[in-house]
Amino acid sequence: xxxxxxxxxxxxxxxxxxxxxxxxxxxxxxxxxxxxxxxxxxxxxxxxxxxxxxxxxxxxxxxxxxxxxxxxxxxxxxxxxxxxxxxxxxxxxxxxxxxxxxxxxxxxxxxxxxxxxxxxxxxxxxxxxxxxxxxxxxxxxxxxxxxxxxxxxxxxxxxxxxxxxxxxxxxxxxxxxxxxxxxxxxxxxxxxxxxxxxxxxxxxxxxxxxxxxxxxxxxxxxxxxxxxxxxxxxxxxxxxxxxxxxxxxxxxxxxxxxxxxxxxxxxxxxxxxxxxxxxxxxxxxxxxxxxxxxxxxxxxxxxxxxxxxxxxxxxxxxxxxxxxx
Ligand code: ADP
Ligand code: TRP
Numbered sequence: 001x002x003x004x005x006x007x008x009x010x011x012x013x014x015x016x017x018x019x020x021x022x023x024x025x026x027x028x029x030x031x032x033x034x035x036x037x038x039x040x041x042x043x044x045x046x047x048x049x050x051x052x053x054x055x056x057x058x059x060x061x062x063x064x065x066x067x068x069x070x071x072x073x074x075x076x077x078x079x080x081x082x083x084x085x086x087x088x089x090x091x092x093x094x095x096x097x098x099x100x101x102x103x104x105x106x107x108x109x110x111x112x113x114x115x116x117x118x119x120x121x122x123x124x125x126x127x128x129x130x131x132x133x134x135x136x137x138x139x140x141x142x143x144x145x146x147x148x149x150x151x152x153x154x155x156x157x158x159x160x161x162x163x164x165x166x167x168x169x170x171x172x173x174x175x176x177x178x179x180x181x182x183x184x185x186x187x188x189x190x191x192x193x194x195x196x197x198x199x200x201x202x203x204x205x206x207x208x209x210x211x212x213x214x215x216x217x218x219x220x221x222x223x224x225x226x227x228x229x230x231x232x233x234x235x236x237x238x239x240x241x242x243x244x245x246x247x248x249x250x251x252x253x254x255x256x257x258x259x260x261x262x263x264x265x266x267x268x269x270x271x272x273x274x275x276x277x278x279x280x281x282x283x284x285x286x287x288x289x290x291x292x293x294x295x296x297x298x299x300x301x302x303x304x305x306x307x308x309x310x311x312x313x314x315x316x317x318x319x320x321x322x323x324x325x
Contacts, residue, residue, distance in 0.1 A: 003031045004137035004172075006039040006079060006128075009056035010047055013063050014198035015271075016183040016191035019239055021143055024177045026068045028141055034074035035135055035303055036064065041079050041086070042128070045121045046110075061292055063201060066282035077299030079131065084307040089123075089130040091314055095159045096126050104148060113194065129153040134307045136170040143177050150174035164317040183239065184232040186215045199236075201275060202282055212236075212268045217260040226260075228253040233263045240270035 005025050013022065025036060038060045040053065047053045057078060069076055079085060101107065104125055111117045128149050132140055133156075140150060150172070157169040182190055185197025192198065199211050215233050220226055228234035228250040238246055249266055252258045285292055315321050 001031055001138045002033040002035065002135060003028050003139045003141065003175075004035040004037075004132060004135055005141045006037045006042070006131055007060065007064075008039045008043050009053070009060040010043050011056060011193045011198075012059055012200040012202070014183075014191055014193070014200050015236070015239065016185070016198070018067065018201050019183050021177060022064065022067055025141055026064075028175075029070060029074035031139075035077070035137070036069060036074055037077050037079045037082075037131070037299075037303070038064075039079045039131070042124060045118065045124055046115055058292075061296055062282055062285050065285055065292065065295065066278045067201070068278070071295045071299070075299045075302045076295060077303045078296055081296070081300035082134070082304050082307050084304065084311045085127070085130045085134050088134050088307075088311055088314060089127045091318060092129055092133070092156050092160060093123065093126050095163055096123075096156050097159075100152060100155060101125060104152065106145065106148065125149045125152045126156065129156045132172050133157055133169050134310050135303065136306070136310055137172045138170070139175050140172050141175040141177055147174055147176060160314075164314075168314060168317045184235050186211055186232075188216050188232045202279065205272070208271075209268050212264050212271075213261070215260075215264060215267075222259040223256050225256040226253040226258070231260075231263070233260060233267055237263065237267050237270060240267070240274040245270070 007017075007021065007025075028034060029036075038057050040057050043053060043056065047056065061076065061078075064076060065071070101122055107122055107124065110121060115121060125148075128146075129152060132150075132153050140153075142150060154171055157171050161168050185191035185195060186199065187195065187197045189195055189197060199208065203211065215236070217231060217233060231253070234249065234253065237249055241249070249263065253263070
């Protein structure tokens with residue numbers, strides 16, 4: 001069974017990305033053939049600074065490896081290192097209804113947010129379909145916001161198969177990541193790069209503490225009884241602490257006499273402890289760029305071998321390539 005997923009390198013990964021997605025991808029890596037890629041071609045729809053993009057891609061590789069992605073269990077590669085994906089995208093585009101893409105809410109949302117309505121942004125789901133179909137993927141773990149793109153992928157694959165032969169493209173299924181953990185940001189809204197309220201996983205200690213101390217709370221005085229269930233500081237603490245630790249802090253909220261500063265300090269300590277091993281691992285990786293680049297290149301070779309095989313099949317099905325003679 002092939003598990004495949006991609007993650008866009010559009011900035012440093014934050015706690016929301018980790019608990020909402022990365023942690024769950026990594027948990028699936030033991031599957032026979034897991035492919036994970038850094039979706040740099042997709043990121044080009046929003047990141048227009050080459051130096052920044054290169055850094056984001058590198059950071060993504062370091063972060064994923066530091067957080068436990070194990071190259072001996074899963075294949076990690078850069079999307080753009082497999083150029084076959086863009087050729088497949090074109091072939092898929094020729095059977096993709098314009099109206100199908102017009103229905104995509106993520107395109108509409110991005111344009112509403114002020115992102116330029118380029119053809120790349122509009123056809124983003126077709127590149128995503130190519131990512132998935134190029135490797136005969138069976139299962140695609142994604143956040144709920146990507147389910148529509150999976151439906152588009154299946155729709156395009158079905159149309160292609162209907163046109164060129166039933167067995168040509170393998171239909172994938174989505175595995176929706178559990179929604180439970182909607183991580184709040186420093187302003188209490190959903191943590192997201194686009195809201196500027198993120199706490200990065202590998203933030204240096206000092207700015208990390210500063211960000212945690214800036215988390216918005218109500219302005220109850222120190223002695224007041226407080227409600228852990230409506231407090232973002234407590235919600236964040238829950239991500240890192242054991243049930244026993246959570247019960248202790250909840251009791252302190254309810255007893256009164258504890259200020260939010262103390263709860264924030266608990267979040268800082270718990271998050272540092274939680275990611276300590278990953279921080280150490282990341283520091284080792286930073287010191288060993290040749291190893292990291294080697295992992296990406298070995299991943300690309302493996303992914304490319306599979307991609308070439310599928311593209312060959314698809315090209316033949318459409319009538320491309322040399323005349324049989
Ligand atoms: P951002 O909103 O910061 O741009 P992305 O949209 O790139 O993040 O998200 C990448 C993955 O991380 C998605 O699968 C998404 O579901 C998950 N994710 C992002 N923010 C959160 C959050 N605050 N809580 C839970 N999951 C999140
Ligand atoms: N669009 C996905 C996101 O923003 C990233 C992505 C690109 C992806 N290609 C993919 C996810 C293929 C799964 C499969 O989260």
